[in-house]
Amino acid sequence: MLYYRAPARQFSVTGWKPYLLLGLTLSVIYALVLSAGLALYRDHLKEDVAQRQQDAEVVLLQRQKTEDLVALVSRYTPLLEGSAKYSNLLMFLSEQLPAGTELRRSQLNENVAVIQGIAPSATEVLAQLGKSPLITEARFDRPVQAERDAESFTISFIFNSLEVKDAGN
Amino acid sequence: MQEIKPWHKLSLLVIAIMVLLKFVLLPWQQWLLNNAEQIAYYKGLQSKLQNTQLRADTLKQQNEVIVADYQQLMTKLLPASSDNNIDVLRYVESKAKQYHLKINNRAVGDLQQAPLPALPITITLQGHPEMILAYLQDVETGTPKVVISNMSIIKPGLSVQFVNMRLDAIVLLAPAEGETAI
Numbered sequence: 259m260l261y262y263r264a265p266a267r268q269f270s271v272t273g274w275k276p277y278l279l280l281g282l283t284l285s286v287i288y289a290l291v292l293s294a295g296l297a298l299y300r301d302h303l304k305e306d307v308a309q310r311q312q313d314a315e316v317v318l319l320q321r322q323k324t325e326d327l328v329a330l331v332s333r334y335t336p337l338l339e340g341s342a343k344y345s346n347l348l349m350f351l352s353e354q355l356p357a358g359t360e361l362r363r364s365q366l367n368e369n370v371a372v373i374q375g376i377a378p379s380a381t382e383v384l385a386q387l388g389k390s391p392l393i394t395e396a397r398f399d400r401p402v403q404a405e406r407d408a409e410s411f412t413i414s415f416i417f418n419s420l421e422v423k424d425a426g427n
Numbered sequence: 428m429q430e431i432k433p434w435h436k437l438s439l440l441v442i443a444i445m446v447l448l449k450f451v452l453l454p455w456q457q458w459l460l461n462n463a464e465q466i467a468y469y470k471g472l473q474s475k476l477q478n479t480q481l482r483a484d485t486l487k488q489q490n491e492v493i494v495a496d497y498q499q500l501m502t503k504l505l506p507a508s509s510d511n512n513i514d515v516l517r518y519v520e521s522k523a524k525q526y527h528l529k530i531n532n533r534a535v536g537d538l539q540q541a542p543l544p545a546l547p548i549t550i551t552l553q554g555h556p557e558m559i560l561a562y563l564q565d566v567e568t569g570t571p572k573v574v575i576s577n578m579s580i581i582k583p584g585l586s587v588q589f590v591n592m593r594l595d596a597i598v599l600l601a602p603a604e605g606e607t608a609i
């Protein structure tokens with residue numbers, strides 16, 4: 259009596275185990291390599307970030323110090339810039355006032371100047387001052403008075419000393 | 428003893444697979460996901476901190492400039508000390524002597540800290556107008572830095588050749604040590 263003896267079944271029972279084992283082994287090796295690689299990469303990143311954070315903290319600290327220094331210097335700068343406005347005013351007046359003018363009193367507070375004196379013509383003094391671009395709002399503070407052969411005047415004006423410095427440069 | 432039948436083997440295999448899934452594969456997958464999240468987090472931080480070195484270099488250059496400015500500034504200021512009153516008086520007296528001016532009055536006020544450390548000073552001088560001008564120029568542009576807040580020049584009489592000048596000023600002092608940690 260003939261019957262079909264299935265060789266495939268015998269092959270499947272005895273032949274798939276090595277492949278399964280091989281597959282499992284390769285899977286485990288893949289998983290281990292992947293896991294180790296991932297863990298190493300993560301640790302490397304972590305160290306790198308920690309190092310960069312440390313550097314960044316140093317940079318921030320340095321930036322803070324620089325900003326403090328900038329603030330300190332900038333507090334002094336305005337006072338240093340308006341350096342010679344009082345002597346500039348005197349120089350300016352000695353050059354600009356018409357001949358024969360004699361100053362009896364000059365005062366400068368911030369940018370507001372007041373001068374008192376006598377001149378052959380007080381109007382000429384005011385006109386001369388008014389011509390200068392360094393002076394604004396020049397006017398007589400008190401009425402002009404005749405005094406011997408001259409006129410006594412009190413003039414106030416705003417003196418832009420910064421422009422004197424620029425003009426000098 | 429009961430014989431192990433094929434379906435028993437199948438059941439054991441299913442159980443083994445489920446145990447493997449539950450206690451090995453799923454935790455491993457979770458571990459992988461956690462790692463991937465951490466890596467993404469660190470990579471994000473890394474890219475944020477990417478320009479740190481560049482910023483440090485830029486900052487170093489800026490710092491060098493501002494330190495130079497600061498050192499330049501310090502040369503114009505009187506170092507803060509307990510003898511500042513005497514230093515200031517000596518300074519204005521020596522300058523007055525240099526320009527042949529007579530000091531009629533001088534007073535140094537109390538040390539002020541705000542907005543900047545400074546010593547207020549009031550001084551009244553008498554002398555030739557040209558010498559007064561030279562003195563004023565020297566004091567305004569010299570060292571230590573004197574910032575004049577008010578100036579008044581009066582000629583006491585028509586025939587006299589001298590003038591009186593009153594100055595209200597502050598002498599700037601260097602900031603306290605703790606304020607400038609370069």
